[in-house]
Amino acid sequence: MEENLIKRFMTSIKCSVCGQRYEVDNVKILGHQEDLWFLSVSCSACQTQCLVAAVVKEGRMPKVTTDLTEAELDKFMKMDKLTADEVLDMHSFLKGFDGDFSRLFSQK
Ligand SMILES: [Zn+2]
Structure with a gap:
């Protein structure tokens, strides 16, 4: 799957804050690991930044998980192999994050 296609696909997703x-x-x-792509998107209207994992399989609609934390992304990218289900499981497991991305990013 081409990067351009992934980007174009992301334009069909709406910002969870302002729509x-x-x-x-x-x-x-x-970056990506086989079918699993990691993206960072920012909203042009409200500037909210969001981390996204998308599972892209040839000939199928991508499955997208948004609102990942940086730590989650990091973990995913270091894993050898993982399935979409594992990503989704981990995502729901770690859902307790307060969503304060600006604080997260400013620590860098
Ligand atoms: Zn927005």
């Missing part, structure tokens, strides 16, 4: 659709220019691809 604005993401724009291609606001999608940054962080």
Whole structure:
């Protein structure tokens, strides 16, 4: 799957805060592991930044998990092999995060 296709797919997703659709220019691809892609998107309307994991299989609609934490992403990217289900499981397990991305990012 081409990066451009992933980006174009992301424009069909709406910002969870204000409902604005993401724009291609606001999608940054962080990396991928086989069918699992990691993206960072920012909303052009409200500037909310969001981390996204998308499972992309040839000929199928991608399955997207949004609102990942940086720690989750990091964990996923270091794993050797994992399935979409594992990502979704871990995501729901770690859902207690307070969602304060600006604090997270400013620690870098
Ligand atoms: Zn927004």
